[in-house]
Structures are given as C-alpha cells and as structure tokens.
Amino acid sequence: MRWLYLIASILLLTACMTPTYPAQSPAGIAVAATKTATILATAAPTASNTPTATATATNTPSPTATNTATPTPTQTPTNTPTSTPTATHTPTNTPTPTITPTATPIPQCTERIPPDELLTIVSREYRLSREYEPADLVPLSDYFDVRVTLGFDTYIRQPVVQPLVEMMAAMTAADLRPTIISGYRSYDQQYIAWSKWTTEVPERASLLSAPPGASEHQLGTTLDFGSPELDNEFHTYFYQTAEGAWLVENAHLYGFTLSYPREATEITQFYYEPWHYRYVGIELATQLHAAGLSLTEWQLANLPVPCEAAN
Numbered sequence: 001m002r003w004l005y006l007i008a009s010i011l012l013l014t015a016c017m018t019p020t021y022p023a024q025s026p027a028g029i030a031v032a033a034t035k036t037a038t039i040l041a042t043a044a045p046t047a048s049n050t051p052t053a054t055a056t057a058t059n060t061p062s063p064t065a066t067n068t069a070t071p072t073p074t075q076t077p078t079n080t081p082t083s084t085p086t087a088t089h090t091p092t093n094t095p096t097p098t099i100t101p102t103a104t105p106i107p108q109c110t111e112r113i114p115p116d117e118l119l120t121i122v123s124r125e126y127r128l129s130r131e132y133e134p135a136d137l138v139p140l141s142d143y144f145d146v147r148v149t150l151g152f153d154t155y156i157r158q159p160v161v162q163p164l165v166e167m168m169a170a171m172t173a174a175d176l177r178p179t180i181i182s183g184y185r186s187y188d189q190q191y192i193a194w195s196k197w198t199t200e201v202p203e204r205a206s207l208l209s210a211p212p213g214a215s216e217h218q219l220g221t222t223l224d225f226g227s228p229e230l231d232n233e234f235h236t237y238f239y240q241t242a243e244g245a246w247l248v249e250n251a252h253l254y255g256f257t258l259s260y261p262r263e264a265t266e267i268t269q270f271y272y273e274p275w276h277y278r279y280v281g282i283e284l285a286t287q288l289h290a291a292g293l294s295l296t297e298w299q300l301a302n303l304p305v306p307c308e309a310a311n
C-alpha cells in the first residue's frame, strides 16, 4: 500500500510540473524559437548530411517551435534587402529634379542679379535686373584693331577675351575678315535699342530685338559678328557669308555657340540670328554642336529654375 502511495505521489508531482512549460512568457518562447531557428538554419546543411539529426528533430517538440519560428528568420533577411532598394531610390530621385525645370510653369522674373557665370540663362521669361553688370568687363580696343571693332567702344568679359582673340586669329589665318559689331550691352543701352525698334517697326520689334533685361548681351559674354560681304550689317544671310559659314562650322572649337538657331525659334523665342554667338566654354559648345541643341534648350533641361535660384 505504502509503495502504491509513493508511485501515486510521484505521478501527481510530474503532473504538477508539466504546466510549468506553458507558463513561459511569450517573449521567452520567441527568443527560444529564434534561437532554435538560428541553430536550425546554421545546422541545416549538416543535418541533411547526417540522418540522425533529422530523426531527433522529429522526436523533439522543437519542430513545432521551428514552424512558428520560420516566418521570423524569413523576415529578417527580407528586411536587409529592403533597405538596399531604399538606397537605390535615392540616386533615382536625384536626376528627377534635373528634368523638373522643363515642366515647371514659367514665372516671369525680371529682377535677377546672377553671379558672373558663363551659363546663366537669359530669355524673355528669365530677365536680368537693371542693376546687373558683370564685374570684369574689358575693352576690346586693347586686343583688336579698330577695323575689327568698327571704331565702337566694345566691352567683353575677361574670360571671353582669350578664346575670342584665338578664334579671330584663326579666321584671319583662313583669309577671312570678321568684324565685331557688338559685345556687352547694358540694360539701359538695350532699352534704347529696344525703344528704337518698337518705334520704327512695332510689328516686328518683338522678333528683332530683346526687351531690356532679356538680352544675352547684358551678360558680357555675347558678341555679334559681321562680314564685309554684308557691309557689317545684321542680316539673315550672314550664314551664307564666308565669315558666317566659318563660324557655323568652327565657333564651338573656341567655346562659342549660336544662341538663336533657325530651328530653335520656338524654344528661344528669338528669331534666327546667325551673327549672335555666346561664349559657354569649349566643352558645352562642342556638346551642343554635336547634338544640334540650342543653349536655351540645354539650360531649361539642366539648370535650376532661374527665378528660384535668384531668390
């Protein structure tokens, strides 16, 4: 009897101990599960090698833990690649603002005082302030014969001087006789020119001349070239003169670009001006020449919105 009682008490004790397992905190289970999963994951290749490991796994309640644990390790590796695409998103976002300026509705700005940069956009929409005047203007009379400057008191920005001297020398060496009709033009000078056009030919003034603030000449990096074939006057046929034809083919090699090509009138909002060249540097000038692109088109696609940049 006493012996039977002993067995009964042992059985009771075991029964009382069993509920201790579910009493474990969920966190504890999770930790345990993760541990098992980690172990299983690492042990997996070894397990497939040894059939004993697989047998043990089926016997122990661990498979149940493995089932619950499986989503956890799967999530962990998934998280890591997810953060990588996020990093890839960032560079994809960067080019997007570059395209945005083209699509942005154009607010007219008329009071810009940009730094003396070579690529500043100047158009009918993006005008310069009356106050804007480049700081490094130099007189062309220091570099050219009066027959080249036609006796005008022409100024140009310092960075343009050397490329211009070289280009004019190359043209002279090719038996050409180019002249420089105009260079830097202040806001007030442009106002006078504009008023003259609007008074004399009001119906065509908007095509022939830029309103004050909208002229690239105010930048001091733009020149109008002439040919003796046209008595050094502005004419659409300038492109057919020996000087005009040479410039079309070679100006980019010296960093000059034709600002208002015939085929870009809609974009530039300026009538074809075969005599009007702007210095932008050899690299960009060559790029534009090769692509058959106007400077304005390139600027609208690649530069920040001018009015915002000015603020």
Ligand SMILES: [Zn+2]
Binding pocket: 217, 222, 223, 224, 273, 275, 276, 277
């Ligand atoms: Zn011009």
